[in-house]
Amino acid sequence: MKMTSLLTPTLKKAPAGWQDPGVIRLIRSGYALDFQNEEWNLLPLGSILRENVAWTFLHALMEENFQQLDSLLYKKDGLYALAQRAVQSYRDLPLNFMELRQGLLLLGGIETASGKEAQQEIVHTIDNILQNLNLPSIVMSDETLGTDGSYVALKASDQYIAVENGVACSSCGWTGTENARIEQSKPYRTEKEMVRQEIHTPNASSIEELCEFLHIPAEQTVKTMFYMAEVDDGWRPVAVLIRGDLHISEEKLALFLKVKKVRIAEENELMSVMGQKPGYLGPVGLPERVCLVADISIEGCSGVVTGANKPNYHLTGVTWGRDFKTKHIGDVALLREGMNCPRCGLELQPFLWNKVAAVWSEKSDIEGIPYQDQQGQTEKCTLWKGWIDLNSILTALAREKTYPFGLAPFDVDIIVPSVKDEVAMNLATNLYLEMAQNGIVVLFDDRNERAGAKFADFELFGIPVKVVVGRKAAEGIVEVHYGEDAKEMQAEDVVCFLSSLLNDDDESL
Ligand SMILES: [Zn+2]
Structure with missing residues (x-):
């Protein structure tokens, strides 16, 4: 192509308002007009680059027996409809599919009942393709993608767009998102059983103020947070208990409650359930209709401080089982630096990352798809889904000096x-x-x-x-x-x- 017939409105200076070198590069080089609402508005060169990235993946995945679809993977139950039509016997499996959809390469597959390793294989394949593009990737565990699910990520700096917080273990190399599973969280315990007391704690509605006022560590406090969980007929109030130094993950909480979404309760909702504002809420004497969830950092605690459900008062010496209790115990905390590595137990470091791809087991309300296994028994298929974000790969490539052969719009x-x-x-x-x-x-x-x-x-x-x-x-x-x-x-x-x-x-x- 001749430059005189190519649209490339390059800029002499970096566009204002951006820090990400990839974003600056793509706009400045005339590959993109701008980046808005987390989407690239690509110009001709950017479009060629993204198409080349897409083809690199399509080509590499074709070699792994992926077949291309047009509009089934993006539909909620498209993969089910396909499985119902296409799968009768174990001989039909596995089936792997891909589908280009607006900057995403959607993935999906149908496996035998025991074919769970397929997801690890696809994560490995994506990882390899990225390595070949000189983008060394990392696999991030994430509880919200299910036990077999994970993100494929690129290491990020705080200047980058769409940067996510995560943690990494410098000892064993494990990496995870803030929503990765926490295996263990020790509750605070006093050696001797303490008497429960109501004490006056004016102007101590936050954990920091409370700890300063009582001269206790945050671990000795219990936070009581009110959420609204989206259920079929509206929103239901849920009280969540967590150790004072930890934070609640809304994604993990929604997963634990098996609801689509949770959100912090608004003040008027709190008033109608509890008759008071946030700040001095606690688990002792909660109304029956409030579902009480305890993070694993609370189960078995003793001698802790909680709100007294009365403005300007807290309870000290509160003990699990004696003063309050719940059957709903789960891992609903954010995994943050300083906590223990789920694999080796050592202290985790902060780790910033960008999402590039995700793969997970597909769960649906629809009944499983039956097929005949080798012994003639009826089994149910395993379905998995995923995506590769071509736009974030594009941004990552633009942070490098040159684009690789085959990806660059011109050699x-x-x-x-x-x-x-x-x-x-x-x-x-x-x-x-x-x-x-x-x-x-x-x-x-x-x-x-x-x-x-x-x-x-x-x-x-x-x-x-x-x-x-x-x-x-x-x-x-x-x-x-x-x-x-x-x-x-x-x-x-x-x-x-x-x-x-x-x-x-x-x-x-
Ligand atoms: Zn470790």
Whole structure:
């Protein structure tokens, strides 16, 4: 393609308001107009780049026997409808599918009853493809995706867009999201049983104020939070208890309650259930109709401090089983730095990450799809689903200096520093045509612009190879720049050289 017929509104300066180098790069290089509502508004070069990323995945997944669909995976029960039609016997399984949908590559599969390892395999495949794109990825455990589910992530910095908090163990290498499973959380316990007492605690409605007032650690307090859980006929109030130094995960809570969504109760809702505002609520003497959930950090606690359900008063010496109790005990806390690694038990460090892909077991209200196993017995299929976020991969690629061969919109940029130099222009034009004929995707910067502007645009575009047709054109010599290397060579040798460079790169993929 010739540069004069390409729409690439590059910017001299970084666009204002962004810190993410990938976002800045894509806008500045004219690959995208802007980034709005977590979506890229791509221009021609950005569209080619994303299409190339999509094809890289489609191609690699095809080799793993994935088949392409058009509109079934994005529909809620599309995969079920397909399984009902397509699966009778174990011989029909496994089936793996993919579907391109607005910047996402949706994934889904149907497995035998025992075929749970399929999800780990697909996570592994995605991981490999990303490694080949020079994007080393990390697998993040997350309870809300189910026991077999996980996210595929890229390490992020706090400048990046869509950055998520997570934790990593520097000892065993385990990584997880804030919603990863917490195996153990010790409740606070006093050695001797304490008498429960109501004490006056004015202006101590927060955990910090309370701890300062009573000179106790936050672990010795119990937070009582009121949520509304979305059920079939509206919203139901739920009181949640958690150790004072921990925080509640709304996603884990919704999962535990088997509801779609939970949200913090509003003040008027709290008033109608409890007759008071937040700040001094507690588990002792709660109305029967309030469902009480305890985080695992509460079960068996003793001698702790809770709200007294009375403004400006707290209870001390509160003990599990004697003063309050609930059957609903679950892991509903956010996993944060300083807590223990679920694998090796050592202290976790903060870890920022970007979501790239997710894979999980599909659960539905619809009854399982039956099939005949090898012994002629009837079994039920396992269904899994996932997605790969092409947009976040695009942003990640744009943080690197150049795009890899095959992904970059062009393999080569031919630059003639002075278009007035007729000999150079002729040589460059011939080279351009020869490259195109030989299947090299080439951009010819034929603009009547300063050489400096052309070189600057080349850097911004991230094209892997630059061929400069300049002073030695009369001798038929051009310069070929790729990575950190540069070579002078006869123009007639360039196509052969580039072809071998491209093929080498293909082999390394
Ligand atoms: Zn560990």
